[in-house]
Amino acid sequence: MAFQRLLPLVALLGLFVAPPSSAVPSLHPVVLVPGNTCNQLEARLTDEYEPPPATGCRVPRQGWGWFRLWENFTALQEDPSLFLNVCMEGLVEALERVGYREGENLFGAPYDFRYAPAAPGLASPAFSGFSSSLRHLMERASQRNGNKPVVLVTHSLGGLFDTVFLDQTPLRWRRRVYGRTPLVITRDRNYSAEDMAEYLTAAGFSEDEVARYRTRALPVTLNLRAPLVPMTAMNGIGVPTVDKLVFWDGNFSGKPQLVNGDGDGQINLETVLALQRLVGADPDQPYFKSILIPNTTHKGMISDESALKRVVSEILGASS
Numbered sequence: 373m374a375f376q377r378l379l380p381l382v383a384l385l386g387l388f389v390a391p392p393s394s395a396v397p398s399l400h401p402v403v404l405v406p407g408n409t410c411n412q413l414e415a416r417l418t419d420e421y422e423p424p425p426a427t428g429c430r431v432p433r434q435g436w437g438w439f440r441l442w443e444n445f446t447a448l449q450e451d452p453s454l455f456l457n458v459c460m461e462g463l464v465e466a467l468e469r470v471g472y473r474e475g476e477n478l479f480g481a482p483y484d485f486r487y488a489p490a491a492p493g494l495a496s497p498a499f500s501g502f503s504s505s506l507r508h509l510m511e512r513a514s515q516r517n518g519n520k521p522v523v524l525v526t527h528s529l530g531g532l533f534d535t536v537f538l539d540q541t542p543l544r545w546r547r548r549v550y551g552r553t554p555l556v557i558t559r560d561r562n563y564s565a566e567d568m569a570e571y572l573t574a575a576g577f578s579e580d581e582v583a584r585y586r587t588r589a590l591p592v593t594l595n596l597r598a599p600l601v602p603m604t605a606m607n608g609i610g611v612p613t614v615d616k617l618v619f620w621d622g623n624f625s626g627k628p629q630l631v632n633g634d635g636d637g638q639i640n641l642e643t644v645l646a647l648q649r650l651v652g653a654d655p656d657q658p659y660f661k662s663i664l665i666p667n668t669t670h671k672g673m674i675s676d677e678s679a680l681k682r683v684v685s686e687i688l689g690a691s692s
């Protein structure tokens with residue numbers, strides 16, 4: 373399996389080749405860390421591949437070459453535009469219009485979303501590689517731009533990667549460069565965020581998988597801290613967003629009934645407010661602003677014209 377994580381962003385940034393002198397010199401360099409929808413996976417079948425029985429699998433045999441993995445391959449073949457995920461293209465164009473130039477003061481830092489950061493002390497070579505590349509990229513971006521602090525612009529999962537990355541860098545480097553609410557409801561028992569390991573067990577995950585969640589993934593979330601460098605969080609609200617799953621009869625194989633709350637269609641408002649409390653309450657956090665943009669979806673945040681205007685205006689604000 374080959375991972376083409378660089379492809380979409382490189383393709384997208386590659387479109388904007390500009391003469392070297394055209395970047396506006398007063399701007400702080402920007403490094404974009406995209407969400408996981410910017411990642412693409414390609415697969416190739418080897419001789420060991422045993423086709424599944426004809427029934428029960430809608431995916432036709434793909435032959436021997438590389439092919440794009442997609443949740444619905446038929447739909448992908450019928451509509452080639454699906455190859456183009458919503459990525460940061462609109463944001464790149466908006467930044468270009470105010471004087472940003474790729475490779476000069478505008479950079480991208482894609483990553484392999486399959487390798488999540490691990491809890492402190494546990495090996496996670498892929499994430500460590502990403503961290504060290506991002507660190508070098510930021511240093512180079514700063515050097516190329518009169519040692520100005522770098523503005524990290526993240527979307528979605530990129531925000532988590534970025535927060536963990538920053539938490540693992542020495543504070544001096546960072547500054548130099550720049551409940552119990554039920555989530556799953558059944559008749560007999562409710563599961564809140566704190567019961568997630570028990571929920572995973574009940575939902576059929578193996579002991580080993582649950583142990584990995586408990587020791588590798590959970591501590592990353594529990595260790596999230598304010599980044600201690602100036603931060604602006606922008607989130608869409610006003611879009612129905614799943615808040616709770618109801619498996620009333622406790623059969624986790626069936627389809628749950630979804631209960632919506634407020635949010636951006638993917639991230640609920642509760643999560644945004646939790647971030648606000650976490651970062652806002654830290655006395656060592658130098659500057660923190662949370663902007664809620666009404667009627668804006670998770671993807672709309674980096675593609676709607678009005679939302680992009682706000683994002684670019686915040687980036688320019690950081691440069692002034």
Ligand SMILES: *[C@@H]1O[C@H](CO)[C@@H](O)[C@H](O)[C@H]1NC(C)=O
Pocket residue numbers: 444445446447450
């Ligand atoms: C996959 O896409 C095809 C074509 O758009 C559609 O007819 C089919 O129902 C989809 N299958 C699933 C499982 O979503």
Ligand SMILES: *[C@@H]1O[C@H](CO)[C@@H](O)[C@H](O)[C@H]1NC(C)=O
Pocket residue numbers: 554557558559560561562
């Ligand atoms: C689960 O949560 C729902 C909604 O908050 C509540 O009405 C119900 O009593 C709870 N059930 C159990 C078993 O705790």
Ligand SMILES: *[C@@H]1O[C@H](CO)[C@@H](O)[C@H](O)[C@H]1NC(C)=O
Pocket residue numbers: 623624625626627
């Ligand atoms: C659980 O749901 C699945 C899918 O709807 C169904 O096939 C299965 O029979 C159900 N199991 C029980 C114990 O009801």
Ligand SMILES: *[C@@H]1O[C@H](CO)[C@@H](O)[C@H](O)[C@H]1NC(C)=O
Pocket residue numbers: 667
């Ligand atoms: C929300 O966005 C939709 C789609 O862009 C638009 O049709 C609608 O008028 C908007 N509603 C509000 C209250 O702004």
